[in-house]
Amino acid sequence: MSSLLHLIPGARRRMRSLQFRLSQFWDRQSDGDNLPVPWDFKILDDLQWWTLDHNLWLGQSLQLASPDVCLYTDASTVGWGVSILHDSVSGVWATHELSLHINLLELKAIRLGLLHFKDHVRGQTVAVFSDNATALSYLAKEGGTRSGSLNAEAQAILQWAEDHAVRILTQFVKGSANVLADCLSRQDQIISTEWTLHQEVCNLLWRLWNYPTVDLFATRLNFRLPNFISPFRDPMAVATDAFLYNWDHQNLYAFPPFPLIRKVLNKLRMARQTNVILIAPFWPQREWLPDLIQASVDTPRRLPQHIDLLGQPHVRKFHQALPMLQLTAWKLSSESFVTEAIPPELRNSCQKIADFLVFLRQDCRMSVTAIKGYKAMLNGVFALKGFDLSTDPVLREVIKTCSRQVQRPPCRAPSWNVDVVLKALTCPPFEPLHQASLRDLTKKTLFLVALATAKRVGELHALSQRVPSSSLSSVVGREDEERLLCPVRAVRRYLAATASASRPRSLFVSLRDPARRMSKAAISFFLQDTIKTAHESFPEELGPLFKVWAHDIRGIATSMLLWKNSSVASILEAACWKTHSVFVDYYLCDIQRQEGDVSALGPVIAAGDLVGPLPH
Structure with a gap:
């Protein structure tokens, strides 16, 4: 029987039931050849198939088969999808199928696709494309002995194909290339x-x-x-x-x-x-x-x-x-890549670079120093081709013009509303504070300390247990200890919740391992998550949050002091800046009230000072 597997169509499939039963009840090394093995009617039907002469005389074609139809399939733990020609079909798994192994789901997707497109594939040679090598192997080898469920599903597919005169070819395709079927099986991804x-x-x-x-x-x-x-x-x-x-x-x-x-x-x-x-x-x-840049013509x-x-x-x-x-x-x-050592070519290249430098300045608003850096980089590249850009008068004039047009960046509005976050911190799940989970307590404490100290993420990461309480005690008095936005109250509660013999000296500790300090990445994530979560519960008038940076809190905290009419010297001291240009150029924000007054929420500490109502 084994000698005829490659000569008779379907021969291997008629051996799988016997092979599977032997693998279950008989071990070649420990059991002898006389060990009785129970059989069932499926084995009997397959053995009788071998006794029919017309099955043994079928023979395999020596000519390589080319597919008439291409069937792309894919399955996920949620659903399945199949595409063929100009049509496609998809579906979701039933409740009892959600727990099945992905290899079995891939085979089920193939069978469902063949059943749906039976009118297209009847009597045809079908190439089945899938990104699951195991499923394709069970089809190509007409079953297997390692998994009973995979073998049964493969046998069902092959029996259906035989009944409908369908010849199946298997072809592996990378998941990144199996786009259509992948989209159909993961419709929310x-x-x-x-x-x-x-x-x-x-x-x-x-x-x-x-x-x-x-x-x-x-x-x-x-x-x-x-x-x-x-x-x-x-x-x-x-x-x-x-x-x-x-x-x-x-x-x-x-x-x-x-x-x-x-x-x-x-x-x-x-x-x-x-x-x-x-x-x-x-x-x-x-x-x-x-x-x-060299290939650009406009x-x-x-x-x-x-x-x-x-x-x-x-x-x-x-x-x-x-x-x-x-x-x-x-x-x-493509003609821009043609390199000939003639002056017009050099002039054309310089004009393109001049246009690009103007684009960097006007559209991208890059600094003159950055533009000079790009010019130097491009000069090094073009020098390898025999072009010297340093002597071109047009490029020199572009740099001079950019230098004369140096302007302060406009006072920009932050992408999120500090009032929204502060209001969220006074409501569940952050309050009552003694009932808040450790995660919510950590998020509230982090945000209030970041706003109160105007420190960078790296500086928050370096804070010890004693620094925040002592540095803020002169700002928030005893009568404010029970205020909902008091950072000292939040820090004291956080230290009590995280107290342990193995606790490190740092203020913020890891939620997963309290014996280790919280990483910078975790601090940044919690600050961003606090801002995003607060905005999700407010109406769409606040606008979409394209990107939230934890570093924005430093600019908002210092800007709140400015709108309070604090002196520039106090702002520079709070943020540890030497000159006011850093604050004006990179941190100054146009803070507008959108959801009421901060004063109605209680005292708020920003950059080491008490901030009252901000201007509308």
């Missing part, structure tokens, strides 16, 4: 590679820089042009893999995953008469920036930071970190 630009923004770019013909990096879920290239086989796509596609003599649109930007520039360098509209984050520290455009600029259509969610990306549109040309 954000996929990092599937962000898409708002169509209206794309249309504006098309009108500005001509309509491109192909979307290089897209799927059927997020394409922005009728012709798109998919990272995997898709009948709707014009090609598979943008880097294998011929870019010559075309106008293209590219919004690649950010790690692929270097490969995009390398591909563009090898292309001929090719124009590309590239969407990329403005990260000047990346090594591909000089090549991006001034880059900073994209508007609308909340719906980047989205994922399949989950209807939007990117929440647009300020960190600073997405920029670039018009690139």
Whole structure:
């Protein structure tokens, strides 16, 4: 029987029941050959199949099979998804299926997909694509002996395929490339590679820089042009893999995953008469920036930071970190990479760099020192190509103009409301303080101490048990001990809750291991979490929180003193600054009242001083 496994279709499957029973009741080394093994009717049916001559004469085709239909499947612990041709199907698991192993769920997803698309696959050779190697192995080997549940599911699939004249081929695909099925099986999950630009923004770019013909990096879920290239086989796509596609003599649109930007520039360098509209984050520290500038043929455009600029259509969610990306549109040309040692080429390159430096100054609001640093970096890169930028009069004039236009940054409003956080700290779960959990007590104490001392995260990390109480005792008297926003009250309660023989000398200790001091990352996380949690319970008029920094508390604490008409000297002393320029340039905030008066909540300590009502 074993000698015919590769010669007769379905032969291996007719041996699995016998092999599985032998593995359960018989050990080759410890048991003899005469050990009786119980059998069942399934084994009897499979053995009778071997006795029929027409089964033994079927034979295998020597010609390699090519698939007629491609079936992409994926499963998660929540649901499953299958895509085929221009159609797809998905579902969620029943309650009794949620506890099943993921390998079994992957096989179930394959079977459900075949059942749903039975009219498409009947009598066809079907290539099943999955990112689960175990599930594919059980199909390719027609079962197995290690898992009874996997073997039973594989046998059910193969029996159904035999009844419907379906030949199954298996093909492993990486999870990052199995995008469609992955989206269908995880319909609430954000996929990092599937962000898409708002169509209206794309249309504006098309009108500005001509309509491109192909979307290089897209799927059927997020394409922005009728012709798109998919990272995997898709009948709707014009090609598979943008880097294998011929870019010559075309106008293209590219919004690649950010790690692929270097490969995009390398591909563009090898292309001929090719124009590309590239969407990329403005990260000047990346090594591909000089090549991006060299390939640019027009001034880059900073994209508007609308909340719906980047989205994922399949989950209807939007990117929440647009300020960190600073997405920029670039018009690139492969002809810009042509290097010839002639003066016009040098003049064109200098003009591009001048436009880029103006872009850094006007759009990105970078300092003159930073712009000079970029000019020096670009000069070092172009020197390798025989170009000397240091003597160009245009670039010198750009630097001089930027130096004459030095301006103070505007007094900016913080991205969050301090009143909202303070009000939240006076309500459950933070109050009553003696009933608060250790986590909530830690968050409240951290925020009040950070506001009261205007210290950095690193300085909060270095505080000892005795410093805060003694340094704030002159500000908050005994009559204020029971005030809800008193930092001394919160610190004393926190020290009592965390007291132990193994407690370190530092003020804040780890929640997981009270014998260790709290890390800087944990302090920063708790401060941000306190701010975000407080804003979640208030109406949308407060605006979205794109990014919250723990360091913002230092600027708000010192700004509250300024609006109280405190002297600049007292502010500098509280924050340990030598000159007022640091405060004015980087920390001064325009604090506006949005949710009532702080004075109604009790005394508030900010940067070592008592702060009353702030101006409306």
